[in-house]
Amino acid sequence: xxxxxxxxxxxxxxxxxxxxxxxxxxxxxxxxxxxxxxxxxxxxxxxxxxxxxxxxxxxxxxxxxxxxxxxxxxxxxxxxxxxxxxxxxxxxxxxxxxxxxxxxxxxxxxxxxxxxxxxxxxxxxxxxxxxxxxxxxxxxxxxxxxxxxxxxxxxxxxxxxxxxxxxxxxxxxxxxxxxxxxxxxxxxxxxxxxxxxxxxxxxxxxxxxxxxxxxxxxxxxxxxxxxxxxxxxxxxxxxxxxxxxxxxxxxxxxxxxxxxxxxxxxxxxxxxxxxxxxxxxxxxxxxxxxxxxxxxxxxxxxxxxxxxxxxxxxxxxxxxxxxxxxxxxxxxxxxx
Amino acid sequence: xxxxxxxxxxxxxxxxxxxxxxxxxxxxxxxxxxxxxxxxxxxxxxxxxxxxxxxxxxxxxxxxxxxxxxxxxxxxxxxxxxxxxxxxxxxxxxxxxxxxxxxxxxxxxxxxxxxxxxxxxxxxxxxxxxxxxxxxxxxxxxxxxxxxxxxxxxxxxxxxxxxxxxxxxxxxxxxxxxxxxxxxxxxxxxxxxxxxxxxxxxxxxxxxxxxxxxxxxxxxxxxxxxxxxxxxxxxxxxxxxxxxxxxxxxxxxxxxxxxxxxxxxxxxxxxxxxx
Ligand SMILES: [Zn+2]
Numbered sequence: 001x002x003x004x005x006x007x008x009x010x011x012x013x014x015x016x017x018x019x020x021x022x023x024x025x026x027x028x029x030x031x032x033x034x035x036x037x038x039x040x041x042x043x044x045x046x047x048x049x050x051x052x053x054x055x056x057x058x059x060x061x062x063x064x065x066x067x068x069x070x071x072x073x074x075x076x077x078x079x080x081x082x083x084x085x086x087x088x089x090x091x092x093x094x095x096x097x098x099x100x101x102x103x104x105x106x107x108x109x110x111x112x113x114x115x116x117x118x119x120x121x122x123x124x125x126x127x128x129x130x131x132x133x134x135x136x137x138x139x140x141x142x143x144x145x146x147x148x149x150x151x152x153x154x155x156x157x158x159x160x161x162x163x164x165x166x167x168x169x170x171x172x173x174x175x176x177x178x179x180x181x182x183x184x185x186x187x188x189x190x191x192x193x194x195x196x197x198x199x200x201x202x203x204x205x206x207x208x209x210x211x212x213x214x215x216x217x218x219x220x221x222x223x224x225x226x227x228x229x230x231x232x233x234x235x236x237x238x239x240x241x242x243x244x245x246x247x248x249x250x251x252x253x254x255x256x257x258x259x260x261x262x263x264x265x266x267x268x269x270x271x272x273x274x275x276x277x278x279x280x281x282x283x284x285x286x287x288x289x290x291x292x293x294x295x296x297x298x299x300x301x302x303x304x305x306x307x308x309x310x311x312x313x314x315x316x317x318x319x320x321x322x323x324x325x326x327x328x329x330x331x332x333x334x335x336x
Numbered sequence: 337x338x339x340x341x342x343x344x345x346x347x348x349x350x351x352x353x354x355x356x357x358x359x360x361x362x363x364x365x366x367x368x369x370x371x372x373x374x375x376x377x378x379x380x381x382x383x384x385x386x387x388x389x390x391x392x393x394x395x396x397x398x399x400x401x402x403x404x405x406x407x408x409x410x411x412x413x414x415x416x417x418x419x420x421x422x423x424x425x426x427x428x429x430x431x432x433x434x435x436x437x438x439x440x441x442x443x444x445x446x447x448x449x450x451x452x453x454x455x456x457x458x459x460x461x462x463x464x465x466x467x468x469x470x471x472x473x474x475x476x477x478x479x480x481x482x483x484x485x486x487x488x489x490x491x492x493x494x495x496x497x498x499x500x501x502x503x504x505x506x507x508x509x510x511x512x513x514x515x516x517x518x519x520x521x522x523x524x525x526x527x528x529x530x531x532x533x534x535x536x537x538x539x540x541x542x543x544x545x546x547x548x549x550x551x552x553x554x555x556x557x558x559x560x561x562x563x564x565x566x567x568x569x570x571x572x573x574x575x576x577x578x579x580x581x582x583x584x585x586x587x588x589x590x591x592x593x594x595x596x597x598x599x600x601x602x603x604x605x606x607x608x609x610x611x
Binding site for chain 1: 369402412415416417463470492494495496497498499500501502503504505506509511512515516531532534535536537538539540553554555556559560563564568572573581583
């Protein structure tokens with residue numbers, strides 16, 4: 001259902017873009033005519049004709065805007081399966097967008113300094129409201145080339161070891177850590193196994209559990225399996241309204257449980273993977289609302305909401321002693 | 337407690353006096369399997385064994401004390417059909433969960449032992465498994481005991497969804513705390529150790545041992561083959577393969593395990609002597 005709505009909304013958006021461009025052109029033409037009373041080649045139409053055209057275009061724009069609003073309004077009651085679709089949209093804001101919008105002076109750090117650089121984990125040092133922080137997370141990539149290089153956000157062990165390197169420095173210099181979670185899972189490849197995928201994730205979990213600086217994890221897209229958890233051992237877990245977080249993708253879940261991955265929508269209903277479910281279960285500390293129809297319809301409002309939520313949760317955490325911070329995190333996970 | 341363990345073993349023995357090897361297909365007398373520590377007398381292929389058997393192999397006679405025996409899954413997602421399946425598995429195995437925790441003595445040295453019994457939901461990680469494993473680790477931390485964990489797991493307990501996943505963080509946190517307190521943790525990887533157990537407590541040991549021929553990995557072979565679009569080479573993700581790639585200290589046959597553990601305890605300054 002959601003795919004259908006989003007497709008229609010995209011069509012309306014495309015029409016709106018054409019109309020807006022045309023209306024802008026006509027406005028300029030009218031202004032020029034009024035100012036110079038002479039016309040360029042090919043602008044033979046009278047001011048009256050252009051005005052009439054512009055009037056029509058403006059009406060049409062209003063109509064389409066209304067139509068889009070109605071369409072998005074249909075996204076009021078989303079099923080868990082709908083949210084999985086939204087969480088995976090390629091035009092949903094990703095980690096690089098969040099870093100651009102929420103932080104300043106970002107310095108990217110590369111590589112695990114052991115063996116390799118894994119671009120599917122993106123991170124570095126930046127200022128958040130003027131405070132130095134370490135920020136990192138999964139990167140799916142925006143272009144096809146990036147998608148391939150990042151394996152659509154599925155890290156290899158080198159990625160997790162890079163994450164640990166960055167987080168270790170954060171601890172050394174007393175910087176809070178902010179992670180963005182968005183991954184289909186750790187990469188299930190041959191080399192990844194040979195290089196110790198399981199060991200890398202386990203180390204990251206153990207390492208994060210004892211960090212003495214505040215860790216805030218923001219689930220922004222899909223968070224699947226140990227690949228997502230490896231960056232989520234946090235003091236506060238925030239989650240976008242349409243993001244999902246689960247033990248495995250619904251397709252994998254259905255495949256393991258019923259040997260039939262096509263039953264993934266049914267799996268979504270049972271898995272309790274939505275932000276609201278996880279909030280109710282005490283795993284997520286705050287659900288960050290999204291505009292109707294998903295974060296991609298108005299990314300700027302989403303950036304502001306995330307920024308506000310991080311700031312609100314970070315302030316009290318930064319007043320805690322290192323021991324209290326570790327104990328606070330231990331308490332969160334011990335009760336689960 | 338001791339009684340229930342012995343009963344389990346006797347019941348096992350009452351069944352068919354022969355066991356057919358899954359690898360070579362040869363039938364051998366049970367007594368022969370037992371004298372080979374449940375390795376096929378013909379080809380050496382290991383049979384999966386119960387937690388009670390493993391305890392009896394490594395611990396001194398009469399020293400085993402089971403812990404937290406009543407912890408059982410809470411069915412946190414209210415998953416259709418799960419409660420029934422749990423009850424049926426409990427009846428069949430005589431276990432409340434896959435994880436069995438106990439203290440015992442190895443050559444007189446007290447130790448904490450945690451075993452995942454693969455007969456119970458393939459040793460998959462449930463909230464109860466995570467809780468029991470965590471309590472076992474915490475007990476070892478509190479009482480300064482060496483910790484031995486036999487991992488065997490098909491991965492996450494799907495029916496428990498996100499709660500299964502969260503056990504990875506909880507158990508890894510407990511291991512880190514144990515390790516920072518100076519505890520010695522020996523992990524024994526057995527067939528099969530995959531998924532969330534591999535990616536948490538099983539691979540965080542000071543000394544990592546493996547049984548011969550065990551499948552050990554994060555992703556399952558089928559998923560990897562689907563991803564890379566080709567067949568995996570023979571022996572991929574087996575103990576010997578991990579040993580070659582630097583993730584296992586030693587591959588130890590079952591008959592040598594107790595002796596190896598005694599040696600490791602001794603090397604860490606503990607007093608052990610064969611009774
Ligand atoms: Zn055989």
